[in-house]
Amino acid sequence: MIESIAPVVNAVLQGSSAPAIPPAAGAALAVGLAALGAGIAERGIGAAAVGAVAEDESMFGRGLILTVLPETLVILALVVVFVV
Amino acid sequence: MSLRTDAKRGQGSNYEYVVARVRSRRASLFDDDDYRKLVRMGTGEIARFMEETEYETEMNALGARYSGIDLVEYALNRNLAKHFDDLLDWAEGQLYDYIARYLRKFDAWNIKTIIRGIYSGASQTEVEDDLIDAGEFDERLLEQLLAAESIEEVVETLETTIFGDALTAAYGDFEDSGVLVPLENAVDRAFYEMLLSGLPTGPEVDSPTGLYIEFLQAEVDFRNLRNALRLARSGADMDPAEYYIEGGRLFKERQLAQLATDTDQLVNAVRESPYGDDLEDALETLEDAENLIDFERALDVALLKYAEQLSNRYPLSVCPVLSYILSKEREVDNIRAISRGREAGLDSDEIEQELVIL
Numbered sequence: 001m002i003e004s005i006a007p008v009v010n011a012v013l014q015g016s017s018a019p020a021i022p023p024a025a026g027a028a029l030a031v032g033l034a035a036l037g038a039g040i041a042e043r044g045i046g047a048a049a050v051g052a053v054a055e056d057e058s059m060f061g062r063g064l065i066l067t068v069l070p071e072t073l074v075i076l077a078l079v080v081v082f083v084v
Numbered sequence: 085m086s087l088r089t090d091a092k093r094g095q096g097s098n099y100e101y102v103v104a105r106v107r108s109r110r111a112s113l114f115d116d117d118d119y120r121k122l123v124r125m126g127t128g129e130i131a132r133f134m135e136e137t138e139y140e141t142e143m144n145a146l147g148a149r150y151s152g153i154d155l156v157e158y159a160l161n162r163n164l165a166k167h168f169d170d171l172l173d174w175a176e177g178q179l180y181d182y183i184a185r186y187l188r189k190f191d192a193w194n195i196k197t198i199i200r201g202i203y204s205g206a207s208q209t210e211v212e213d214d215l216i217d218a219g220e221f222d223e224r225l226l227e228q229l230l231a232a233e234s235i236e237e238v239v240e241t242l243e244t245t246i247f248g249d250a251l252t253a254a255y256g257d258f259e260d261s262g263v264l265v266p267l268e269n270a271v272d273r274a275f276y277e278m279l280l281s282g283l284p285t286g287p288e289v290d291s292p293t294g295l296y297i298e299f300l301q302a303e304v305d306f307r308n309l310r311n312a313l314r315l316a317r318s319g320a321d322m323d324p325a326e327y328y329i330e331g332g333r334l335f336k337e338r339q340l341a342q343l344a345t346d347t348d349q350l351v352n353a354v355r356e357s358p359y360g361d362d363l364e365d366a367l368e369t370l371e372d373a374e375n376l377i378d379f380e381r382a383l384d385v386a387l388l389k390y391a392e393q394l395s396n397r398y399p400l401s402v403c404p405v406l407s408y409i410l411s412k413e414r415e416v417d418n419i420r421a422i423s424r425g426r427e428a429g430l431d432s433d434e435i436e437q438e439l440v441i442l
Contacts (some may be wrong), residue, residue, distance in 0.1 A: 044100045044400075051104030051174075059108075 027084045034077030041070035099400045105174060106408045109167065112138060113415050119441060122422050123432045124364035127152050130423050139163050156423045160416045161216050168218035172239065182296060182402040184220050185279055188246070188407060191219035192275040195247060196268050198229050198238060203264055221245075226402070250274035275303060275331065280331035292401030295394055302390070303361070305332035306379060306383050311338055312350065317376055333358065343402075362386045384440045388414060402428065414440050 021029070049063030092361040093327055114122075114137075115241070122130060134156060142159035168187055173182050189297030194215050201211035208230055225241070232238045239251045247270075254270035283297050301433060311327045312335075328340055334345070334357050351367050354360065361398045388410050395407035418439045425435040 042441040047098060047100040050105035052108055055108035080291050 022082045027081045030080045031074065035072045038070040038073045041073075042067055045070070055057045095177040099179060099402075102171070102174045102179060103400060103404050106171070106405050110404075110408045110411060113411055114419070116441060119418065119422075122419065123439075124433050125426070127156075127423055127426050128427065129165055130419075131156055134159065134419075141184075142166075144416065153423055153427050157420060159180065160419055161214075164412060165216045165218040168409065171409070172220070175405075179402060179405070183409075183427060185300070186406065187219050188275055188278060189219070190248070191215045191245075192223060192271045193222050194219065194226065195238070195251075196227070197269050198232070199235055199264060200265055202232065202238065204236050207344060225365050239267075246278050247271055247274045252329070253440070263370065274285040275333070276307070279405060280304065287309055291405055292394075292398040295398070296402050297346040301333050302387065304329050304335040305359070307352075307385065308332055308335055309354065310380060310383070312343060313376060313379070316350075318344075359386075362390060381438075381440055384414065387439070 046067045047060070049067045051060040053063050118137075122133065125133060128397040131152065133144065134140075135188050139159050145412050146162070147156055168190070169181050170188065172180065177230055194217075198211060200206075201214075212230055215230075217223065217226060217381040221229075225245075228241050232241060236255065239255050242248050242251055250270040250273060251267065254266040257266035258264065280297075283300075284293060308329055312390050315327070328335075334354070339353075343353055350423065351371055354363060355367055363383070363386055366379055366386055369378040369382055388407075391403065391410050394401075397403070397406035418441070421438045422435055425438060
């Protein structure tokens with residue numbers, strides 16, 4: 001982490017024309033952050049889904065679908081990789 | 085101390101999990117149709133009906149020892165205990181504290197039952213069947229209490245719990261007077277004092293926590309109101325201030341003493357209070373019929389409605405859990421009323437009046 005910050009800071013300070021975060025790295029960041037967001041969202045939904053399944057087995061399918069819904073965030077973020 | 089509180093503290097709350105389970109259980113409570121059927125049944129039929137529902141396990145477990153109305157009664161208690169114990173098992177962190185606060189009411193009930201059992205010389209199994217193991221006391225503590233031979237022993241066993249100080253203080257009075265009233269009052273008082281102590285101060289009025297505190301205050305206020313009315317009606321020459329519980333929003337201690345003597349003034353005071361709108365119906369029954377039972381039932385309905393409203397407004401908070409607890413309690417009360425009413429030979433209209441249904 002720290003080692004990777006140093007070149008970025010240098011690049012900014014030198015005022016070179018190269019961007020601080022190159023496009024590929026930006027895309028990678030976008031996917032990573034989106035995945036983080038999806039994970040946070042799934043935490044709550046997953047807990048609720050497990051609770052519902054524990055009470056009623058037939059909720060398993062619905063619970064699973066609702067749990068992975070935020071996964072679409074990551075798929076959408078993946079588009080960025082191809083755009084760049 | 086064998087309480088779970090310490091282990092649960094310091095964790096995050098798991099609202100999602102608990103609320104999902106609670107909502108599912110809430111949906112499987114008896115509905116209007118079930119009640120309509122139950123009201124028309126005889127005691128034997130009620131027992132059979134219950135065997136086919138939620139209460140199956142308990143009915144089967146107790147079926148060998150009891151029959152008829154007792155079986156229904158004990159099965160209800162056991163089932164209630166099971167469900168509420170589950171709540172405490174699931175909940176973590178802050179949520180656990182909120183739930184335990186309210187469920188300690190059953191601890192108070194158990195202590196009173198045990199003390200009364202010892203006082204009246206009932207056998208250990210008799211007392212045990214009357215306990216509702218839904219509060220924070222675990223089985224070991226309850227067994228210890230059951231094994232106690234004298235009331236003094238019970239008081240000693242409870243020394244480390246929240247009821248300890250109050251009971252120790254009241255024990256002297258009990259020894260002097262020989263009646264249980266001081267001890268029972270001490271237990272109730274300890275419960276109600278714990279209900280409101282140590283809650284976060286000054287939460288936002290509209291946050292779930294704020295509303296939960298408001299709800300607990302309402303509980304205390306309604307209790308004060310009931311006590312005041314009962315004292316006023318019974319005409320007993322007692323100072324209502326002695327039974328006053330602190331923490332409510334409605335009355336101050338002195339005010340209550342004054343109002344208890346005059347029902348009209350009391351009704352007016354409540355009408356001008358923040359509860360005025362919610363209790364409008366209840367107050368009207370009180371004024372018209374001069375009937376305390378109807379009024380108390382209207383209070384229950386008002387409380388239930390309020391909890392229901394909150395649970396829809398704040399899905400991820402303690403409110404849905406609270407609403408479930410209240411509904412479950414009402415269901416148990418209703419079934420008990422039906423079966424008792426049947427046994428006493430009331431007809432279905434009369435029984436229906438006794439029920440608290442939203």
